[in-house]
Amino acid sequence: MIELKTPQEIEEMKPAGHFVGSILNELREKTKVGTNLLEIDEIVHKRIADRKGAQSCYVDYAPDFGTGPFAHYICISINDAVLHGVPYDYTLKDGDLVSLDLAISVDGxxxxxxxxxxxxxDKDPSDLRLIKSTEEALAAGIAEAIPGNRLGDISHAIGEVAAEYGYPVNLEFGGHGVGHIMHGDPHVPNDGKAHHGYKLRPGLVIAIEPWFMKTTDEIFQDQRDGWTLRSVDGSRGAHxxxxxxxxxxxxxxxTAREGDPLSKLYN
Structure with missing residues (x-):
């Protein structure tokens, strides 16, 4: 069921969004060649433990698309991994493409x-191009998130950016409703038909999350951890x-972050 938030409830959601954004900014600065993925996970663990009213949305999360409960505080996907990456004992190397996905509840x-x-x-220009495409797609999707538009307008805007860059789009995973839970209705695909779908209304809160891979739209679940989603052809992904x-x-x-071009839309 799609739930609409009151203006007061949207105000109450801002601390959680700000907290998540601030941690991601911190992690971007601290994540370098030589950083171990478990160190990143521990930083998030400590930040959550130190924040009154904060709880991880990942620890013990056990949806039907994972294998058993998730046991970490952040998803870290490296190179050909694009979603749901499980932190493990790996030290980052020069040129690694890192995706950090973080969800935290603050005061519910x-x-x-x-x-x-x-x-x-050693930054491969094709990696930077891929990342840029997801950022532009995110901005395009957000620009369509206005009352009177349709959910398909957001999806179509994302898909158009992917098409301009020449990237295929996977529709199995996408954006979603956010509120007291991390994953709610509606599902927000990363491609779709403009002027179709649910009519957007004030109070709708959603996560918009373009993720693309360079040369495929097909993924598989890494059976070593039962969670990490990787490209079938080994091509890199960004999110x-x-x-x-x-x-x-x-x-x-x-969830606007300091230095993010979209921070002007935070108020």
């Missing part, structure tokens, strides 16, 4: 956001995500 409300970046000096609220005055990016 969830913020969910993701960023991708390359560590080190960008924000939690946004639709209001009469336009979209508000609840």
């Amino acid at each position: 409300w969830v913020g969910d956001s993701a960023i991708s970046f390359v560590v080190g000096k 960008s995500e924000h939690t946004i609220a639709i209001t009469e005055n336009g979209p508000i990016v609840l």
Whole structure:
């Protein structure tokens, strides 16, 4: 069921979004060549433990698309992994493409956001192009998140950016409703038909999350951990995500980060 938030409830969601955004900014600065993925997970664990009212949305999460309960505080996907990456004992190397996906509840409300970046000096231009495409698709989707538009307008805008860059789009996983739970209705595909679907209304809060892979739209679940989703052909993936609220005055990016071009939509 799709739930609409009151203006007061949207205000109450802002601390969670700000907290998630601030941690992702911190992690971007601290994640370098030589950083171990378990160190990143522990930073998030400590930040959550130190914040009154904060709870991980991932620890013990056991949806039907995973194998058993998730046992970490952040999803970290490296190179050909694009979603649901389980942190493990791996030390980052020069040129690794890192995607960090973080969802935290603060005082009962969830913020969910993701960023991708390359560590080190050996930055493959094709990796940077892929990341840029997801960021542009995210901005395009958010721009369509206004009352009176349809859910398909958001999906279509994302898909158009992917098509311009020449990337195929997987429709198995996409954006979703956000509120007291991390994953709710509606599902927000990363491609679709403009002017179709659910009519957007003030109070709708959703995560918009374009994720693309370079040369395929097919994924498989890594059976070593039962969670990590990888490209079938080994090509790299990237992922960008924000939690946004639709209001009469336009979209508000609840998970906006300092330095993010979309931070102007935070208020």
